[in-house]
Amino acid sequence: xxNPISSDKIESEDIDPQFTERIVEAGADxxxxxxxxxxxxxVCPSGRRTAFRTRELMRKAVLGLKDEVLASPDLWLCATCxxxxxRCPREIKVTDxxxxxxxxxxxxxFMLPQHRKASQKLISTGHAVPIDDAxxxxxxxxxxxxxxxxxxxxxxxxxxxxxxxxxxxxKKLIEGQAEEGA
Amino acid sequence: xxxxxKFYHFLGCVIPHRYPSIEKATxxxxxxxxxxxxDLEGATCCPxxxxxxxxxxxxxxxVAARNLTLAEAGGHxxxxxxxxxxxxxxDSNHELKHDExxxxxxxxxxxxxxxxxxxxxxxxxxxxxxYNYAGIEKIKKRITHSFEGVRMAIxxxxxxxxPKLIKKKDDSERPHIFRELCEASGAEYVPYKDELIxxxxxxxxxxxxxxxxxxxxxxxxxxxxxxxxxxIIVTPCPFCELQLDLGQVExxxxxxxxxxxxxxxxxxLLALAFGHEPEEFGLTTHLQYxxxxxxxxxxxxxxxxxxxxxxxxxx
Numbered sequence: 001x002x003n004p005i006s007s008d009k010i011e012s013e014d015i016d017p018q019f020t021e022r023i024v025e026a027g028a029d030x031x032x033x034x035x036x037x038x039x040x041x042x043v044c045p046s047g048r049r050t051a052f053r054t055r056e057l058m059r060k061a062v063l064g065l066k067d068e069v070l071a072s073p074d075l076w077l078c079a080t081c082x083x084x085x086x087r088c089p090r091e092i093k094v095t096d097x098x099x100x101x102x103x104x105x106x107x108x109x110f111m112l113p114q115h116r117k118a119s120q121k122l123i124s125t126g127h128a129v130p131i132d133d134a135x136x137x138x139x140x141x142x143x144x145x146x147x148x149x150x151x152x153x154x155x156x157x158x159x160x161x162x163x164x165x166x167x168x169x170x171k172k173l174i175e176g177q178a179e180e181g182a
Numbered sequence: 183x184x185x186x187x188k189f190y191h192f193l194g195c196v197i198p199h200r201y202p203s204i205e206k207a208t209x210x211x212x213x214x215x216x217x218x219x220x221d222l223e224g225a226t227c228c229p230x231x232x233x234x235x236x237x238x239x240x241x242x243x244x245v246a247a248r249n250l251t252l253a254e255a256g257g258h259x260x261x262x263x264x265x266x267x268x269x270x271x272x273d274s275n276h277e278l279k280h281d282e283x284x285x286x287x288x289x290x291x292x293x294x295x296x297x298x299x300x301x302x303x304x305x306x307x308x309x310x311x312x313y314n315y316a317g318i319e320k321i322k323k324r325i326t327h328s329f330e331g332v333r334m335a336i337x338x339x340x341x342x343x344x345p346k347l348i349k350k351k352d353d354s355e356r357p358h359i360f361r362e363l364c365e366a367s368g369a370e371y372v373p374y375k376d377e378l379i380x381x382x383x384x385x386x387x388x389x390x391x392x393x394x395x396x397x398x399x400x401x402x403x404x405x406x407x408x409x410x411x412x413x414i415i416v417t418p419c420p421f422c423e424l425q426l427d428l429g430q431v432e433x434x435x436x437x438x439x440x441x442x443x444x445x446x447x448x449x450x451l452l453a454l455a456f457g458h459e460p461e462e463f464g465l466t467t468h469l470q471y472x473x474x475x476x477x478x479x480x481x482x483x484x485x486x487x488x489x490x491x492x493x494x495x496x497x
Contacts, residue, residue: 045379049397080385082344086354102236114389118233126226129195139202142464148198149221157224160295167294170241
């Protein structure tokens with residue numbers, strides 16, 4: 001049996017060279033300059049308490065280990081605080097790279113049910129956190145309009161934003177999968 | 183300096199639907215400082231950068247751009263009191279002004295509702311509006327209720343100042359703008375080791391795994407206790423406020439650790455410092471007090487409340 005990791009070249013069927021290229025094109029253009037110093041992991045508040053390892057993620061991204069990266073639930077443990085990006089000695093847009101990879105993960109069907117639920121609320125109300133009855137009462141008691149001047153009280157505005165989400169394919173992305181029971 | 187500046191008030195979701203006391207306090211403070219807030223009619227969710235930016239960047243930018251075009255039509259800057267809304271609106275405004283390809287894609291989408299992103303307005307955070315338009319000196323002159331002797335920890339949060347190379351307004355590793363604004367209230371600034379760590383709620387983490395998000399918050403609280411404790415924690419973001427405020431109730435449930443910090447948005451702090459009564463903007467409607475059925479620590483805040491039973495929660 002041959003060792004897939006030779007001293008000359010890493011060869012693995014899991015490597016997708018296009019993966020790195022897409023991350024570069026989407027804006028994290030300096031990712032190939034990563035020197036694996038580990039600053040990103042060492043300053044990451046999420047990595048202190050979870051299995052999320054930014055440095056490992058950056059390495060896998062540069063190697064092109066697409067499936068491994070996109071299927072990992074850890075990808076969703078970044079709080080996007082930007083501390084890694086601020087301190088990266090190579091000025092790599094680490095957080096942006098993570099967001100790009102999340103976009104690709106969603107595109108491949110990896111989506112947490114609770115995130116899809118928030119998306120459904122955006123589609124149906126125009127708000128990820130819509131108003132509720134208790135809050136309407138508090139607003140009234142405070143002398144504020146019971147419904148703010150947003151899509152909650154402007155029906156045409158809601159229809160407009162729903163049209164946009166249909167046009168971009170977002171509605172299908174969220175509801176298409178719901179229909180399949182994914 | 184613009185005299186009587188006007189801003190479109192971008193509300194977002196958490197302020198009007200979970201912490202309307204911030205909306206009311208902001209109205210009071212801006213009026214006191216001669217800054218006009220205009221309704222941004224028909225606005226939506228920013229949309230939240232953590233979930234929607236992560237799901238589909240073009241949809242995120244298009245929905246954000248629609249909100250921007252509402253303000254472009256009236257020709258005034260936007261102001262928002264939420265770090266998340268600021269991240270979506272400021273970042274998309276910036277990206278759309280500099281990324282021709284994205285702008286084309288977004289405008290193709292906006293064409294279905296006869297709108298076009300033009301790139302003619304600026305997006306500000308309340309902190310920017312207060313610091314740059316009103317200024318610390320004017321704010322200090324307006325203070326009638328000093329918070330002298332109140333121990334104040336601050337939580338600046340992430341997205342109003344990071345990334346520093348792009349936002350270019352404060353050194354996010356040694357920020358001073360938000361601190362100066364809070365210190366104008368007269369409160370005693372309490373430095374603590376983890377002041378700059380995220381509250382834990384952002385990036386869709388609170389939605390993904392609330393216990394992980396709360397663990398960030400717990401670290402922050404313990405760091406404040408290590409620094410000698412604080413009476414209040416002030417933040418410029420309602421989502422951070424929710425995480426720090428309601429988070430205390432949740433931390434008690436998940437980690438069996440009890441904290442009692444009064445949490446305020448910076449406009450709530452300033453409303454009190456400008457002499458407004460807590461019931462004028464509903465300080466006691468914070469989710470922490472509603473769920474614990476208690477009240478702010480009035481004595482430590484130096485606020486006399488004659489009949490706490492008359493507070494808005496018990497009406």
